Amino acid sequence: MTRTALRICPLCEATCGLTVTLDGDRITAARGDRDDVFSKGFVCPKGASFGELDADPDRLTRPLVRRDGVLTEATWDEAFAAVQAGLRPVVEAHGPDSPKFSASLEQGGTPIAVVLGNPNVHTVAGALYPPVLLAGLRSRSVFTASTVDQMPKHVSSGLLYGDPLAIPVPDLDRTDHLLIIGANPMDSNGSLCTAPDFPGRIRALRRRGGRLTVIDPRRTRTAKLADEHLAIRPGTDALLLFAMVHVLFEEGLVDLGERAAHVVQADEVERLAAGFTPETVAGPCDLPAASVRRLARELAAADSAAVYGRIGASTVEFGTLTSWLVDVLAVLTGNLDRPGGLMFPLSATGAAPRPAGPGRGFALGRWRSRVSRHPEAKSELPIAALAEEIDTPGEGRVRAVVAIAANPVLSVPDGDRLDAALASLDFMVSVDPYLNETSRHADVVLPPPPPSRGAHFDYAFNALAVRNQVRYTRPVLPLADGQPDECAIHARLILCLGGQDGADPALVDAMVIDTVLGKAVADPHSPVHGRQPDGLAAQLTGRDGAERRLDMMLRLGPYGEGFGADPEGLSLARLLDHPHGIDLGPLTPRIPALLRTPSGAVELCPAPIAAEAERLRGRLGAVPDGLLLVGRRHLRSNNSWLHNVPALMGGSNRCTVQVHPEDAARLGLTDGEPARLKGDGGEVEVPVEITDTVRPGVVSLPHGWGHDRPGTRLGVAAADPGVNVNQLNAGRLLDPLSGTAVLNGLPILLTPVR
Structure with a gap:
C-alpha cells in the first residue's frame, strides 16, 4: 500500500522540504513539498534521489568489531562493550580524572582525539550529542571539517562581534546588488547561507532589476547568470576586497548608516587600507584597476547591497582576512544588519535576546597543537595536523580516535599519511553508515540507521537561514528490529567513555535537560527565572530524550512560549501541529543585542586582523607564475x-x-x-x-x-x-x-x- 510522508532533506544546506512516496518500507519517490513554508516545492537532484540513498545496499546495518584483525558483524551489546574496553583504559590513564591529565594538556592535547565530519550538521544526533561527549572528555585534540571549510568565517565573526556563531547572511530576497566571491550556489545550493532554491532567488534578483556580480577564476553556472564575471587569480581575494575598502575611504563613499553608533575602529581600518590601491593589487589579482574602483563605487551606490563569499575565498592563505573584509564592506556601505544587506538570522532554538551590553569577546590560541604548535580556533585544532599528532612520537601523542561521520582520509590534505597514521592507532571507533576510506581503520564501526528512520531538525542551518522559520519532521519509517536510533548510539557512546556502558542512554538527555534548566532559572533575563527546574522538566513533551530537548530549546528560545509565559509561543506540540513548518518572518536588525565584544560594539579592527593585514601587504608585488x-x-x-x-x-x-x-x-x-x-x-x-x-x-x-x-x-x-x-x-x-x-x-x- 502506497502512502506519502514529509521529510526535510539532509543532503545539503538548503534544507528543502520533501514529500516522499512509500510502498511498504521502501521509498519509491521524492519530490519537493509544495506547502513547505521555506522551500515551497523546490528540490534538486540530491533531494530527488533521497530514496535511493536511503536504501543503499552498501549501508551497514549491524555494528562491525575487529577480531583477529578482521572487521566482522557483531551485536550492539558486543560493539559497545568493545568500545568501552578499548577507550576506557586510555581515559583512565590520561583522561580528566587521571594524574596525567594536566601534563597532557601542557603537551598540547590528550591521547583521545575526536574527529567530526560534515554530515554531523545535517542530523539531530550530530548537533545534540558531540558537545556532550567533548565536555565529558575535555580533550584538546578536537578536529572537524570546519578547518577545511568555513572556520575563517567563525574566526572573523568572533573577532568582529564577539560570537563565532554570529554569521551574517545575504538578505537575498530584498537585496538590490549581490556580489558573490568564491561561491557557486547554482551548484552548491548555498553554504553558510541556507536558502532553498538559491538559483531561483538569484533569478528573482535579476527580474526585479538587481545586479549580480561574480568573482571567480572559473566561469561557473552562477557566473554565467551574472551581469559581470571577473576571473580573478586564485588566492588574491583579500587584496581585491582591501582595494575596494581603500576606494571607499579615498573617494568619501563610507557611510555607516543606522549602525554607526555601534561600530568602533573604522579609522583604524582606513589606516590599514592605505597602500592597497586598485593599481597596486591589479597585478596580483590580474584584474584592471578601473574594474576594482567600479566595483567599490557600485557597491556604495546601490540602494542595498550584500557581499557573499564562500569556500573559494575561505580555503586560501588569507581566508580569515577575506571573510573579515566581506563584513567590513557591509559595515562601510551601511549594509550590515539592514534589509537587503547582510543580516543575522534568529533561530528558534537559539538563545533568547538579552539586553545589549559588553560581553566576554572571542579569543584565539588559548592552546596549541603538540607538534607544529598550531593555535586553536573555536576549541579546535587544524584537521590538517591530525596525522602528525598521531604519528609523531612523544608525550601526548594521539593514541585513540573517535570519528563521527568523518572521512578525513579523502577530505583533508595528504590522505596517504593520515591513512598510515590511523592504521597505527591503539584504538579507533567510527560512527558511520559506510565502511569507507577512514572507517575501515576502526576497531568498532557503529552504523546509524538510514535518514528516513530518524527525525530531522536543522539546529545549525536555521541559524544561517535567509528567512526565519522552523520545521521538524519525525521518522518516515520505523527502526528495524534491534536497531537503535542515531541519538541512542551517540548517547551510549558517551556512557562508554564514562565507563557506564549498560546504563540507560536516556540518562544523557536527562543530564543535559537538568543542566540547561538549572542555568535558565538562575538567569534574570530568562522567562523561567526563579522557577523550579524539576517542575519545568515535567512539562516537557516528546517521544524520547532528543525530542524533549528540542521542546525545551523551543520553549526557552526567542519565539518560545517560555513554559507558560507566552501561550502563543513555540513548543514542540505547536510545531508538530504545523507539519509544513512555521514561517517566523523576514530577517530583522539584531545589533546591538547580539554583540558579545568587550566594548559592546562591532570591533571593526581587531589586533589579530591588523597583524594579518600587514602580512598581506607583503604580497602586493607578488605575481605567481605557473x-x-x-x-x-x-x-x-x-x-x-x-x-x-x-x-x-x-x-x-x-x-x-x-x-x-x-x-x-x-x-x-x-x-x-x-x-x-x-x-x-x-x-x-x-x-x-x-x-x-x-x-x-x-x-x-x-x-x-x-x-x-x-x-x-x-x-x-x-x-x-x-x-x-x-x-x-x-x-x-x-x-x-x-x-x-x-x-x-x-x-x-x-x-x-x-
Whole structure:
C-alpha cells in the first residue's frame, strides 16, 4: 500500500522540504513539498534521489568489531562493550580524572582525539550529542571539517562581534546588488547561507532589476547568470576586497548608516587600507584597476547591497582576512544588519535576546597543537595536523580516535599519511553508515540507521537561514528490529567513555535537560527565572530524550512560549501541529543585542586582523607564475559522501582536470587523455577536460573523489573512483588565524602522460 510522508532533506544546506512516496518500507519517490513554508516545492537532484540513498545496499546495518584483525558483524551489546574496553583504559590513564591529565594538556592535547565530519550538521544526533561527549572528555585534540571549510568565517565573526556563531547572511530576497566571491550556489545550493532554491532567488534578483556580480577564476553556472564575471587569480581575494575598502575611504563613499553608533575602529581600518590601491593589487589579482574602483563605487551606490563569499575565498592563505573584509564592506556601505544587506538570522532554538551590553569577546590560541604548535580556533585544532599528532612520537601523542561521520582520509590534505597514521592507532571507533576510506581503520564501526528512520531538525542551518522559520519532521519509517536510533548510539557512546556502558542512554538527555534548566532559572533575563527546574522538566513533551530537548530549546528560545509565559509561543506540540513548518518572518536588525565584544560594539579592527593585514601587504608585488589549482563543486555531489548513489553519478559529475585551451596547447595536453598533476603532497593521474570555463593559468579538480583504497564497501563509488585532489596537498600551508588548510590557489605541475 502506497502512502506519502514529509521529510526535510539532509543532503545539503538548503534544507528543502520533501514529500516522499512509500510502498511498504521502501521509498519509491521524492519530490519537493509544495506547502513547505521555506522551500515551497523546490528540490534538486540530491533531494530527488533521497530514496535511493536511503536504501543503499552498501549501508551497514549491524555494528562491525575487529577480531583477529578482521572487521566482522557483531551485536550492539558486543560493539559497545568493545568500545568501552578499548577507550576506557586510555581515559583512565590520561583522561580528566587521571594524574596525567594536566601534563597532557601542557603537551598540547590528550591521547583521545575526536574527529567530526560534515554530515554531523545535517542530523539531530550530530548537533545534540558531540558537545556532550567533548565536555565529558575535555580533550584538546578536537578536529572537524570546519578547518577545511568555513572556520575563517567563525574566526572573523568572533573577532568582529564577539560570537563565532554570529554569521551574517545575504538578505537575498530584498537585496538590490549581490556580489558573490568564491561561491557557486547554482551548484552548491548555498553554504553558510541556507536558502532553498538559491538559483531561483538569484533569478528573482535579476527580474526585479538587481545586479549580480561574480568573482571567480572559473566561469561557473552562477557566473554565467551574472551581469559581470571577473576571473580573478586564485588566492588574491583579500587584496581585491582591501582595494575596494581603500576606494571607499579615498573617494568619501563610507557611510555607516543606522549602525554607526555601534561600530568602533573604522579609522583604524582606513589606516590599514592605505597602500592597497586598485593599481597596486591589479597585478596580483590580474584584474584592471578601473574594474576594482567600479566595483567599490557600485557597491556604495546601490540602494542595498550584500557581499557573499564562500569556500573559494575561505580555503586560501588569507581566508580569515577575506571573510573579515566581506563584513567590513557591509559595515562601510551601511549594509550590515539592514534589509537587503547582510543580516543575522534568529533561530528558534537559539538563545533568547538579552539586553545589549559588553560581553566576554572571542579569543584565539588559548592552546596549541603538540607538534607544529598550531593555535586553536573555536576549541579546535587544524584537521590538517591530525596525522602528525598521531604519528609523531612523544608525550601526548594521539593514541585513540573517535570519528563521527568523518572521512578525513579523502577530505583533508595528504590522505596517504593520515591513512598510515590511523592504521597505527591503539584504538579507533567510527560512527558511520559506510565502511569507507577512514572507517575501515576502526576497531568498532557503529552504523546509524538510514535518514528516513530518524527525525530531522536543522539546529545549525536555521541559524544561517535567509528567512526565519522552523520545521521538524519525525521518522518516515520505523527502526528495524534491534536497531537503535542515531541519538541512542551517540548517547551510549558517551556512557562508554564514562565507563557506564549498560546504563540507560536516556540518562544523557536527562543530564543535559537538568543542566540547561538549572542555568535558565538562575538567569534574570530568562522567562523561567526563579522557577523550579524539576517542575519545568515535567512539562516537557516528546517521544524520547532528543525530542524533549528540542521542546525545551523551543520553549526557552526567542519565539518560545517560555513554559507558560507566552501561550502563543513555540513548543514542540505547536510545531508538530504545523507539519509544513512555521514561517517566523523576514530577517530583522539584531545589533546591538547580539554583540558579545568587550566594548559592546562591532570591533571593526581587531589586533589579530591588523597583524594579518600587514602580512598581506607583503604580497602586493607578488605575481605567481605557473599553474594554480582550484576545486570544483558539482550539483550532484556533496564532498565524499554521495558518490555511492547511482542516480547522482555521471553527467557533469565527473572527476576530470579542467584546463584552459591555451594552457592545454602549451603543455601538449589532449582532451580526454590522462595528465599527471603534481603538488607538494603527491601526484595523481586524471583525464583532461579542455574548457574555457577556467581562466588561463588555472586548473580545476573536484573534491571528494579517490575511492580506490582496499577494504571499503562502496561498490558504486569504487567502480568510478576518480582521484583524491587532497593528495596533491601536503597540508603545510594554513590560514594562520583559523588553521584552515589552503585548498585553493595551490601551485601545481601538470604534464601529459605518455
